[in-house]
Amino acid sequence: MLARPGLPEFDYIKAESSQQVFKLLAEKGSDLKLMMGGTDLFVQIRDKGEGPGILLDIKDLPGMQEITFDKKKGLKVGAAVSLNNLFRHPDSVKYYQVLCEAANTVGNYQLRNRATLGGNICNASPSADMAPAALVLEGEVSLSGPDGERVLTLEQFWVGPGKTALKEYEFLTAVHFPNPPSGAVGRYLKLGRSKMGDLAIVGVAVLGYPDSEVPAGIRFRIGINSTAPTAYRVPRVEELLAQSPLNDELLRQASEEAMKISAPIEDVRATALYQKKMVNNLTFKGLKEVWSQLINS
């Protein structure tokens, strides 16, 4: 009924190797859950009052906490990189501003020392703060299994609220972000119930970059959370914006279109109507700010 005091009983195992992880995943099935920062997992099992028999801690496996940047390949963020470490890393700061901006809005400083990008993505909350930014940066996830690695786009990875395409024999090792297009500028606008902290009632990430091949001269990518079963891009809106010279009226039309696409549900945090209106307002604001930054640079 209500969350229990402390955590339910489980056995903690610290993973020593990927092989061990695969072995245990195969042996234990749903009686085992993988953990990294634990900030979502612990709260969830406390709420439920029961958890898996085994928590397998994979955050110290090789590479899980590494961030590497390559001018050709882009940014590779180990699944267990904490949000604070992501936010502070010089390469993320330099090239992936919108990702850092989003990371810095999650929860609070203490949580960000534990919460991980990989965990945020695997938790697949419809209102995940990292999701819109990750989408506009066209992130991909590396999933490691006993037979090797596979890569999925985020759209392929998130299948529903709290549900991913992760198979029961594999785990997320890294998130890749390709090099953003040259001259790209991005913003993450988050509406919470307080000025800082809080979940996203609505969060919109906008990435814009110069592209002489479209009539608008600028291409936008827009990612939105909290208003659908998963976070989502809005290709129809992005197309609309690319096809004509940019002006406020077009931005308004585009925002309204995004609002029409959004499908929020009424919940304890906000009415569906308000959420829809905020998609409109935040999208417009994000577009304006990014556009204005691009013009001025």
Add this chain to the structure above:
Amino acid sequence: MKVPESGVVGQSVRRTDAIDKVTGCAVFVDDIPFGPNLLHSRLVRSPHPHALIKSIDTKKAEQLQGVRAVVTGKDISARLGLYLIDRPIFASERVRYFGEPVAGVIATTEDIAVEAVKLVEIEYEVLPAVYDPVESAQPDAPLLHPDLGSYTVANFIFPEPGTNISENFKIRKGDVETCWSDCEVVAEEKFRLPPIEHVPLETHTSIALSEKSGQVTLWASSQSPFAMRDMIAQSLGIPHNQLRVIAPLVGGGFGGKAGVTMEACAVVMAQAVEGRPVKLRLTREEEFVGTSVRQSLVSEIKVGCDKDGTLLGMELTYYFGGGAYNDYGVNIARAAGYSCTGPYDVPNVKADSLCVYTNHPVGSAMRGFGMPEIHWGLEQIMDQLAEKIGMDPVEFRLKNCVRTDDEIVSGMKMTPIDLEACIEKVSRAIEWEKEEKPTAPNKKRGKGIAIMWKAPAMPPNPGSAAVVRFNEDATVNVEVGGQELGQGAFTVAAQIAAEILGVTYESVTVSYPLDTKYSPYEWQTVASRLTWSMGNAVKAAAEDARTQILETVADHWDEEIDDLTIKDGVVISFKSEKEQPLDKMVIYGLPNEDFEGWKGGPVVGRGHFMPTYVTNLDPETGQGTRAVVHYTVGAQAVDLEVDLETGQLEVLNIASVYDVGRAINPDLIMTQIEGGAVHGMSSAYEELKFNKSGEVLNPSFVDYRIATIADIPRKIHGDYVETPIDDGPWGARGVGEHVMVQTAPAIANALYDAVGIRFSDLPLSADKIYLALEEKTNQGK
């Protein structure tokens, strides 16, 4: 006897408990170490808001290894209460709110207790529930307390058996019916607010130990250990001197720890496992669901004034949603009744203040005790009336606010206050006349004002006692029963003692934890009464000690007491300039000449205070000579902005001024003003949300949001005025609750100024504001 002026009293000395708290040494009840024999308990809680309990099967739970006992309501018929004894310790026949304790399991570890809870099997027959107090007051509403007529009730509370109405306080003053025809304008409105929570950072925690000798000890996070002892002792038939309540520092109370919530459960569980201490600690979720709440309120108010803007009449009904048990709630409805007009001079009043049972958590004391609830509507309708008569809100209040010696709504004469000064100060601080430009093009800005009053809502005879004890080295221990919740009670007690005794503030320690076995009696730490009442008792005890010292020294020097004083721990004679340090003599006395005998001995001063002048009120008219001891008043003005793109409010400035009688510690008053302003602001957007099945939807910080460090106003202009009362220490009275009473309506009034929309229902969420703004724009089209 001459008493020194302006020593420690009136100084902003540092808190006595500051060092303990910044070093982590401060002990709260969950910090107290118990040995390996400590047992852990958990409560089994009702999943239904209203149901009959058909059966409870505890066998499986009892058989779980590590479970020592399971306790249910069928073992105890006793009920709890101060004013209306209506609440079972564990529900036995019926549950009346989601989360009500139905059973308790005691085990060797908390993990086992958690598992045992799942094994208790309870069969319920769900009954229709009612949540809205107006609905619940109707004759056809589901009846929550069919036995209301049989409950013991204080002689100033009037429940209506056969209904859900647990109290109906009436004011019939003057002639409201005819006054409407004299009114130039009338305003009429209905206001609503939902239940909200105290949200102390420290959740309710208690440990109980029942020994075979019959001695019961209860450690609890409690504002009122004596009231706790009294209620539980009476309820369970334990002699008072066999029930000991120990109350360490409290990590936030706000009224939620004023009485008994879950502590009686701990005692009953301890009695089931005699000889072993049992700990009961609420999780944050349980704190939201299973402790008490501030009552919901629906207020229907009609008010009118003449062509000059002078208030003529008020007619109102307050429907307080008292929750499942209305013990404290009935007194809140009563207090709201005898102060129902707000701080205004209104000659004709017809008011009904009802407390109504609803299937919500127990409605109880929360900072303000009915005043924030009623001022939400009152301060808005006054603005509405002022607008109708074409007067500025500040001007309207200056004209109509209550003044010293005015006959107020209950018929008593207003005690000394200067509300006009408070209004003038806030309006200057907020620059009321000046129209401020919004800080951005997408924002609108506005200012609002609200005033308040509150009297301590107490029975007529609440007492305080204090003891002042010297140690050999002339340091002093002050013993009180009043609790330190963070408001600075211990600091004020130390200051008062130091001032009267003539010793340094640093040499005075207030003994804690409070312990009913040793501490002198204190009715309760509520009602913002300690500075006044406990302060008087400490002052009297210090004067008693001082007299003992001066008598001994005067005798020793063969001088007159009036020629002696004490300064910095030394007795000095004005006449002979002789000096006698206090140390050692305050225990050992002074030797006669040639050591032919001794005089004096251990100095122990005692004092008490109890008001003697509060009278009854007529049950039909609410009129009486002296309803309350005194009022404290204040004004707040708010300067805020609304973000038109999101509906979010940002409070830019709050001006907040209160009449405190006398500032014993000016900076501590400012800390109350600042903390209260933020708490009051937070209360404008807090809400305990329920679904249709009476379940709490937001029992955590994630979705029950309180003000964070980023939400605070840019500036709080705090100040106070001093209009002494005749029976407070140096004229002082309390202010701890008053500072958050009217912030919400001040915000609503500022919001109206900014965007022209009146919000008569709390909470003021961004969601609600944005959609209302849109609707207004659409209507304009």
Add this chain to the structure above:
Amino acid sequence: MVTHTISLIINGTEEQLQVPSNMTLLHALRDKLGFTGTKNGCEAGECGACTVLVDGEPMNSCLVLAVELDGREITTVEGLAEDGKLTPLQQAFADLNAVQCGYCTPGMLMSATALLKRNPHPSQVDIQGALIGNLCRCTGYQRIIDAVLKASRNGGER
């Protein structure tokens, strides 16, 4: 349930203890080792009353397993003052009456101590950002901000 033998270096001193897998650092500190300065406010990472420093970084000890921190350095509020001398931050909290009930104070001090270490001259907004995860119901926060500002002028967290 598995029990682990671990060592935690608490305020510079190594402590050996046995913890079940599911015991959070909060409970290990409070119930196993008696460091009751760190408080339990919500067990959900929201209120910050349980904030401690792990290798100098603030974390909610309610959401960290004790077993995860084997061999790591942990600083609690009890470890701030040295030889009875308060840090400038603790002194500022006491001097400015940034403390009322005192329950949020240990967590606030830990978060603010770490802030001053990484940003010796924070602005009001910096402080608000760093302390957003520390809730206070009593003070209204401004004094806490002022205390951090004062400490930053008086030489930082130590």
